[in-house]
Amino acid sequence: MIYLDYQATTPLAPEAREAMLRWLDGPESGNFGNPHSAHRLGRQAEAAVEVARERVAALFPPGGRVVFTGSATEALNLALRGCAPVRAGRPIAVSAIEHAAVLDTARDLPAETFILPVDSAGLVDPDIALPDEVGVVAVMQVNNEIGTIQRVGELYSRAKAAGALFVCDAVQAAGKVPIAEADLIAISAHKFYGPKGIGALWVRDGVDLRPLITGGGQEHGLRSGTLSPALCSGMGAAAQLAFDRMEADAAHVGTLWNRARELFADWQLNGHAEQRWKGNLNIRREGLDVSRLISDLRQVMISAGSACASGSGRPSHVLAAIGLRPDQSRGSIRLGFGRYTIVEQLEAAAEMINHAAAQQG
Numbered sequence: 001m002i003y004l005d006y007q008a009t010t011p012l013a014p015e016a017r018e019a020m021l022r023w024l025d026g027p028e029s030g031n032f033g034n035p036h037s038a039h040r041l042g043r044q045a046e047a048a049v050e051v052a053r054e055r056v057a058a059l060f061p062p063g064g065r066v067v068f069t070g071s072a073t074e075a076l077n078l079a080l081r082g083c084a085p086v087r088a089g090r091p092i093a094v095s096a097i098e099h100a101a102v103l104d105t106a107r108d109l110p111a112e113t114f115i116l117p118v119d120s121a122g123l124v125d126p127d128i129a130l131p132d133e134v135g136v137v138a139v140m141q142v143n144n145e146i147g148t149i150q151r152v153g154e155l156y157s158r159a160k161a162a163g164a165l166f167v168c169d170a171v172q173a174a175g176k177v178p179i180a181e182a183d184l185i186a187i188s189a190h191k192f193y194g195p196k197g198i199g200a201l202w203v204r205d206g207v208d209l210r211p212l213i214t215g216g217g218q219e220h221g222l223r224s225g226t227l228s229p230a231l232c233s234g235m236g237a238a239a240q241l242a243f244d245r246m247e248a249d250a251a252h253v254g255t256l257w258n259r260a261r262e263l264f265a266d267w268q269l270n271g272h273a274e275q276r277w278k279g280n281l282n283i284r285r286e287g288l289d290v291s292r293l294i295s296d297l298r299q300v301m302i303s304a305g306s307a308c309a310s311g312s313g314r315p316s317h318v319l320a321a322i323g324l325r326p327d328q329s330r331g332s333i334r335l336g337f338g339r340y341t342i343v344e345q346l347e348a349a350a351e352m353i354n355h356a357a358a359q360q361g
C-alpha cells in the first residue's frame with residue numbers, strides 16, 4: 001500500500017504515540033487522573049496538558065492563547081459562532097475555497113454571508129472590496145485541495161482596517177509553514193502527525209469569544225469538558241516535532257515535489273505553481289474518469305478533489321471556484337505526500353497511476 005493522501009490525514013509520528021502511551025496506562029500507573037482534579041494525580045495530568053499547550057502555542061504567533069477542542073471543525077465553529085453574537089447582524093465574508101467547516105458554518109449563521117472570489121490559482125486579491133460593516137472575515141492559509149497559500153498577512157491587515165475580526169483556518173499550514181497573523185486560528189493535530197480527535201483554537205488576547213459548549217468551565221470557560229491528557233500530549237509532541245523539523249520536512253517535500261512534477265509531466269497542475277504547499281499535487285487530465293481510476297488503483301491511496309468532496313459525491317467547490325469546468329474537475333486527482341513518503345513510493349505510485357490513466361484511452 002502506498003499512502004498519498006496526506007491532506008486527508010497523516011500517519012501518527014512515533015514520537016507522538018510514545019508521548020500518548022503513558023496516559024493510556026492501567027490502574028497501577030497512576031496516570032489516569034482527571035486534569036481538572038485538585039489532588040496529586042489530577043495535578044500531574046494537568047501539568048502534562050499544560051506542557052502540551054506550550055508546545056502547541058509555539059506554532060502560533062505571540063499574543064494569544066490555545067484552547068483545546070475535539071477537532072478543527074469544532075475550533076472553527078467556536079470561532080465563527082462564538083464571535084458572531086458579539087458582532088451581531090454584521091456581514092461575514094469568507095473565501096470561495098474555504099473548507100466546509102467554515103463555509104457551511106458561515107451559511108448557518110443569521111448574518112449575511114459574502115463569498116470572496118479567487119483567481120485561477122486560488123488566490124483572494126488582498127485589495128478585494130469587503131462588504132460594508134463587515135464583522136468577520138475568514139480566509140484559510142493553505143488550501144486543502146489545491147495547496148495554494150494565501151497572502152494571509154495582507155488580508156488580515158485589510159480586515160483590521162475594515163474593523164472586522166479575522167478568522168484563519170490554518171489546518172493545512174500548521175507545522176508546515178509559520179502560521180500567519182489573525183485573530184482566531186484553527187488547527188488539527190491529525191494533519192501534522194498527531195492523533196485524531198483533537199484540535200485547537202488560538203485566540204488573540206482581547207478577542208471576545210463566547211463558548212459553544214458550556215458545563216464545567218474548562219479551557220477558561222471557552223470549552224467545557226474533561227481534556228484527554230493522552231490526546232493533548234500526542235498533539236503537543238507532534239507540534240514540537242513539526243516545529244523542530246519544519247525546514248527539514250519542507251526540504252524533503254520539495255524534493256518529492258520536483259520528482260512528482262517530472263513523473264506527472266503530461267498532467268495539468270491545479271492551483272498556484274509556486275505559492276503553494278508542495279506536499280499537495282492536484283493535477284488533471286482531459287477525459288479522465290477519476291472514480292474509475294481510484295477504484296482501479298487498489299494499492300495507491302489518493303483522493304479525488306478533497307476527501308470530503310469525494311466522500312459525499314459533491315463536485316469540488318474549490319476546483320469550480322478556480323474556473324475548472326465540471327469535466328476538468330472530474331478529471332482531477334490529489335496526491336498528498338509528506339515526512340514519511342519516500343521517492344521510490346512516489347515513483348511506483350506514478351507508474352500505476354499513469355498506467356491506469358492510459359488504460360482509459
Ligand code: PLP
Pocket residue numbers: 007008070071072073074099101140142143144169171172187188189198199
Ligand atoms: N480545514 C481544513 C483546511 C481541512 O483540511 C480540514 C480537514 O480535512 C478541516 C478544516 C477539518 O479538520 P478536522 O478533521 O480536525 O475537523
